[in-house]
Amino acid sequence: MSTLTEVRIAAVGDIHLGEDVRGEYRKRLEGIEERADVLMLAGDLTRHGTLEEGRVVADELRDLPIPVVAVLGNHDYHSDLQHEIAGELRDAGVMVLDDDGVVVECGGTKLGVVGGKGFGGGFAGKCASEFGEREIKDFVAHTRYIAESWKMALKETQADRRVVLSHYSPIKETLEGEPLEIYPFLGSYLLAEAVDTAGADLILHGHAHKGTEKGLTPGGIRVRNVALPVLGKAYAVYCLECGE
Amino acid sequence: MEAPQYVAARIQQALAEDARTHELGIHVDVRGDQLFLRGQVSGNDQRVRLGEVAHEAAPDLKMHNEIKVVVVNEPGEDEHLD
């Protein structure tokens, strides 16, 4: 067998499925094994985070011929059923990350995937800080906790290539097109800082439907906003070189 | 009379919070007695529901539902990151 020289990552976020579109997304996944080695889903898989919608998503992803890794998004948390939805997805064979990591075997390559929903707070120089009212401190502390978890998970993940999968954005470049006023609700630079510190080859996120596909962290890690309305197609495919 | 900005904000809030829609990214504009909805959603039913909720929130305005349904196209070209 020849050694894989690259890993092909199919990625999409914000598919926002419901009963009325059952079966349609699955059609678009036909033949994905020809195009990609792994599928990554960047959250907002449902509209309202109901169990019914969670089951539609699970059915669309069930028994795909390639490994599937997913994180949830804010919509998937709306009905406080995120654990149940994650359970449905896991039963369908999807690896669901919750501020932790997993290693996927792609040919001869070990691909580490670390991430979770992420959270907001804004971007360096124009962001919330842990100061003042309890509610603001809790908001920022939540993002800080997530960033810290990702950093630890990245450091612990032994792999040839490492990808971070998030719903919220780590940088503002991929938000371009969204109103500036809502940037603090779309992501946080703390996520980028954590990943820059621990190191990774690619960061995937969704959430910003009107944003832009391509950006870069301050440390030079490629960032891709894979929200379905941004991509305008069923999924994007990113190929990471793997060397020997 | 309520300022159009507040009317638009109230409609947007309704689209986000109404259990039938929960749609956050819809652009709402009010001009005189005209109401414009713009944005992208994942299915036609959702577009119709958004129109209904917006209409209920401001029944006196003439609504133009310009929301588009995202067409899920075939995956295109790969990007090689080197």
Ligand SMILES: [Fe+2]
């Ligand atoms: Fe979304």
Ligand SMILES: [Fe+2]
């Ligand atoms: Fe989102």
